[in-house]
Amino acid sequence: MKIAVTSTGPSIDSPVDERFGRARYIIIYDTLSKTFETLDNETNLNMAQGAGIQTAGNMAEKKVELILTGRVGPKAAEALNKAGIKYVENASGTCRSAIEKQQTA
Amino acid sequence: MLNKITAPLKIAVASGKGGTGKTSVAVNMAAAAATALSFLDCDAEAPNAHLFFQKSSGFQADNPDEFFDGVEEFYVTVPEFNEALCNGCGFCKTVCKFNAITMILNKPLFFSELCHSCDACLKVCSMGAIKAAKKMTGKIRRKKIGGNIALTDGILNVSEAKSPPLIKKIVKKDSGPSLTIIDAPPGTSCPLVAAVYSADYIILVTEPTPFGFSDLKLAVETARQLKVRFGVVINKYDGDFGEIKKYCETENIKIIGIIPFDIQMARVYSGGGIIVDEMPHTRELFLKILENAVSEAVK
Numbered sequence: 188m189k190i191a192v193t194s195t196g197p198s199i200d201s202p203v204d205e206r207f208g209r210a211r212y213i214i215i216y217d218t219l220s221k222t223f224e225t226l227d228n229e230t231n232l233n234m235a236q237g238a239g240i241q242t243a244g245n246m247a248e249k250k251v252e253l254i255l256t257g258r259v260g261p262k263a264a265e266a267l268n269k270a271g272i273k274y275v276e277n278a279s280g281t282c283r284s285a286i287e288k289q290q291t292a
Numbered sequence: 293m294l295n296k297i298t299a300p301l302k303i304a305v306a307s308g309k310g311g312t313g314k315t316s317v318a319v320n321m322a323a324a325a326a327t328a329l330s331f332l333d334c335d336a337e338a339p340n341a342h343l344f345f346q347k348s349s350g351f352q353a354d355n356p357d358e359f360f361d362g363v364e365e366f367y368v369t370v371p372e373f374n375e376a377l378c379n380g381c382g383f384c385k386t387v388c389k390f391n392a393i394t395m396i397l398n399k400p401l402f403f404s405e406l407c408h409s410c411d412a413c414l415k416v417c418s419m420g421a422i423k424a425a426k427k428m429t430g431k432i433r434r435k436k437i438g439g440n441i442a443l444t445d446g447i448l449n450v451s452e453a454k455s456p457p458l459i460k461k462i463v464k465k466d467s468g469p470s471l472t473i474i475d476a477p478p479g480t481s482c483p484l485v486a487a488v489y490s491a492d493y494i495i496l497v498t499e500p501t502p503f504g505f506s507d508l509k510l511a512v513e514t515a516r517q518l519k520v521r522f523g524v525v526i527n528k529y530d531g532d533f534g535e536i537k538k539y540c541e542t543e544n545i546k547i548i549g550i551i552p553f554d555i556q557m558a559r560v561y562s563g564g565g566i567i568v569d570e571m572p573h574t575r576e577l578f579l580k581i582l583e584n585a586v587s588e589a590v591k
Binding site for chain 1 (some may be wrong): 385390391394395396401403405406498538
């Protein structure tokens with residue numbers, strides 16, 4: 188299963204980015220291989236509008252199943268629902284600790 | 293001099309900061325003019341010029357639309373997707389500069405509130421899966437006030453975010469054969485530009501506060517970029533704030549009127565009244581501002 192965490196930095200030990208659509212990076216963690224890849228989200232970060240729905244589209248393309256972030260806006264939420272991607276809000280700490288917390292929960 | 297205007301002449305009233313007195317200046321100039329003119333209330337997110345004309349004509353009703361002679365629905369084009377015909381190529385998403393389309397599981401997901409009706413998606417779809425549909429985003433309302441004033445306003449539907457298409461249509465269709473006064477929306481972004489870009493002259497209304505002054509400078513920059521001539525009116529002037537006059541002098545901007553800070557004017561305004569009618573001695577003041585703007589515009 189692929190878990191995406193919005194991140195302020197490129198490493199899995201970077202603090203969580205509270206924004207979803209305008210997150211600086213997105214860490215995609217694979218629970219099977221226990222590896223992660225970093226998605227640079229700068230293009231969406233700098234969009235005048237529609238950052239959330241485009242980021243949601245990217246998540247669908249990457250076959251992410253769960254997203255951990257601070258808050259998901261209403262349009263991004265609609266896109267994620269359509270894609271069948273679950274999300275958990277109010278994530279905090281580092282991306283690694285957010286993922287660990289989610290896995291024990 | 294105003295009745296000598298024989299060709300179309302558009303005078304826009306703008307400000308940057310809201311609440312400096314755009315509508316007060318525009319409405320009272322129109323009421324003072326005593327000549328045939330078109331009045332376009334382009335503050336489509338919150339048009340309020342009609343309230344002043346409404347009170348002076350004694351109209352009372354729960355539905356403000358009833359005050360008008362005619363109400364026209366305003367539509368923009370938005371795409372309508374037929375998922376059965378879509379092959380999931382995603383070209384519509386790629387060409388959309390406004391991020392209104394995203395691809396979810398190889399099907400387009402469309403957000404009409406982000407759409408700017410550019411039609412790009414309609415043009416690139418090779419499957420015929422996108423067709424043009426209409427979406428009503430607001431209304432255009434018209435009313436003849438007395439013998440002289442042809443009032444038009446635009447009112448955007450609640451939750452609609454884009455007023456420029458509506459404003460552009462009003463300015464294009466309802467500008468008069470001679471004098472037109474445009475009451476512009478606040479700010480210095482797209483709605484303002486849509487209201488003033490074709491004007492012959494912009495009256496920038498400011499007030500002697502740091503906020504009023506700061507936004508005046510932004511409005512000046514905007515007018516200069518649009519290459520529309522402009523002058524400044526200082527409203528609510530109590531003589532305490534000298535920076536605006538200094539700035540106008542340095543920048544070589546003409547101050548075409550100063551309206552004193554007057555509690556009585558504020559009372560008339562907040563009661564929905566027309567100042568030049570209820571305080572006849574102010575008629576000359578507002579007429580002079582309009583005449584100054586017109587003579588600067590035709591220079």
